[in-house]
Amino acid sequence: MKAEIIAVGSELLTPDRVDTNSLFLTAQLNRLGIEVTRKTVVGDELDALHDAFGGAMERVELVISSGGLGPTEDDRTRDAVADLLGRKLKRDPAVMSKIEARFQQLGRPMAEVNARQALVPEGAAVLENPRGTAPGLWLEARGHVVVLLPGPPHELKAMFSAQLEPRLARLSTGVRLLARELRVAGMGESDVDQRIAPIYARHDGVQTTILTAPGEIQVHLRTWSADAPAAERTLQQLQESIVLALGEAVFTTAGESMEEVVARELTLHHATIATAESCTGGLLAERLTRISGSSAYFLGGVVSYSNTLKSAWVDVPAEIIESRGAVSAEVAIALADGIRRRTGATLGVGITGVAGPTGGSPEKPVGTVHVAIADAAGSKERVVRFPGERDRIRWQASQTALDLVRRYFLYAAQPKPFMASGRSEPGTKG
């Protein structure tokens, strides 16, 4: 089965906005065995919409759009499609009362203009929107299915999973896209490729793509097959060979983020963590607390930008800052150990560096970052020089810190190299 995706919105035709909904939609459709053969971005004009939907319906059986379902005058997707299919728009009382209820729940008055969102073309099925006021629409006509989804990504995603996926699953044929993803930290793209090219070259039927994301390399394996068990076996075999070649640099084969991997390890080992950051400005704490339930292992963190606060909050000796400089291995270790002692956490993490664009020197150029972790028995430190802009440097620094924590637990059953004794201090709060 083939599909086209139409992203609606004049803002997507400016130099500032790119349609990313279609990436999510493509991933989901592929999983259901539906191939995406074209993507179109059009503005909000009725005739442009008319033409885009009409053209797509001539080519494929399934057309999915995002955007243009909002309450304003600019939102014309439902008008254009109703007109194209010759359906009248009628106000749906059930949708209307849900919109009213949503405003009531948020304690805000409902602007009259929101009533437009309750207009439904005749014969259309309404797809409920648990995260917003604009419902989605499912229309069938002349052997085609046209689906209209809202533009905000979080609304679109929730609606897809809850409402659209079950409907599409019923339509789809037996051929499925099977995919695996390996995520790698601490290695470069060409290193990864060099190590695994001899492996994936032996698997013709599997498409292997290596992508670079900030702080990580992703290896994507894809294959289309009607024989899912056989294809799964092939993918599994290929994946295992690649993991063997890349070793512990692979941090997940299950699509987890680095934060999720670290959260799992901390929980598994009943360990707690605390952070003392300088150049990352809170990013490490923010990433650790993205995970729901993080209060079970994350005790707290400090962002000690000024040197005075480094000493006052986490007891970094002023002499060390004086003699080694604020950006040094010694200060990173003192931050990690200081925050661990102050909070009683199992692990402390310290980061100090030059995020730039100013503040670099010949010995410590922009991008130089020291990262340390400490437990009751000792500490481990890494210095890295990251390329790129301030935000990329900060991100990569936080990624390196999380990766240090992850690798710490790889050896948690055995004695760790930087430790004399065991590690199992209870994570007392306070």
Place this chain on the structure above:
Amino acid sequence: MKAEIIAVGSELLTPDRVDTNSLFLTAQLNRLGIEVTRKTVVGDELDALHDAFGGAMERVELVISSGGLGPTEDDRTRDAVADLLGRKLKRDPAVMSKIEARFQQLGRPMAEVNARQALVPEGAAVLENPRGTAPGLWLEARGHVVVLLPGPPHELKAMFSAQLEPRLARLSTGVRLLARELRVAGMGESDVDQRIAPIYARHDGVQTTILTAPGEIQVHLRTWSADAPAAERTLQQLQESIVLALGEAVFTTAGESMEEVVARELTLHHATIATAESCTGGLLAERLTRISGSSAYFLGGVVSYSNTLKSAWVDVPAEIIESRGAVSAEVAIALADGIRRRTGATLGVGITGVAGPTGGSPEKPVGTVHVAIADAAGSKERVVRFPGERDRIRWQASQTALDLVRRYFLYAAQPKPFMASGRSEPGTKG
């Protein structure tokens, strides 16, 4: 003049790749007074290419494509367009010798397959490629111009500037796109629309678009005009009327982020700031320190996830946490005031709330967040109930906190409502 952009390549129809060449092309075309009315992504199949280029030529005068000019079997853009326009492909000796020279220069043997890149449709002008082997092509037919550019961004950009821009400048009519953007915090989309619809409705020639981004609403004003000064006056007038209608909710008309606005105000008033966060987990500190040079005003912050640390680090009285709960106005104020006193900052900011998805209660459901700021003379607190998921709630909470700081400085010249005396405590570090 209107244009469509076609991105060619099956890899752009996977979940992992997004076409970004069109953003660069749109910016350049707009500068030349050319409007982009549609963007299409198609795969490498001949019939799909045929259909995409044919459709675009029916709608607009200028069609620009990227990709599909390489040496491999998959690269079929030039074949499809030559066929569509009924032009024969001939090997161009000048192009051929340039390709050979390039390989010689790189010290590599030229694979025979590269000769395909020297095929040029009859009547086409060749656009030289200083950074690769695939030349671009410029074709004129039936009053239309079709331009084929290579896919790699650095090749496309160099070719555009050197070869295409001068040609397009000759075509263009002097009409330019002029644009403004207003960013609004603390109001919903429909509220904004209701207040400003009567204003923009009076300006037919200006296209007004209202967009929702996390924690803010954007109002985009765009107009095409051959008379730039007159159009600038119209935009200015419209912008001023909208600012008047929305009042202090407009946080920038200059494209700044909220962080940048806050950074500017802090610098302007020689003020310093420190943060004490709970549910945002460091996001507020992270956003404040995204700005280069933030060490001039940001002293430090704490993420006090546990109640013990709220007391130990920023002196939140345990009795208040006990009697009012950790998520309360009193704790938010105590966090703000405590961190201010601990650091000596001009302003302290405190955030406490329920980011979810767990931890909500009937009185304090998920999304309930208390935000407070404090100076030497007093404090101000706001409670908000945000909709959405954990990450959206955290983002909106940090946005509300930054917006409180921004609004604080709106009245910084006059006495503020929550202050008895003046505010000008020097921002001593420590």
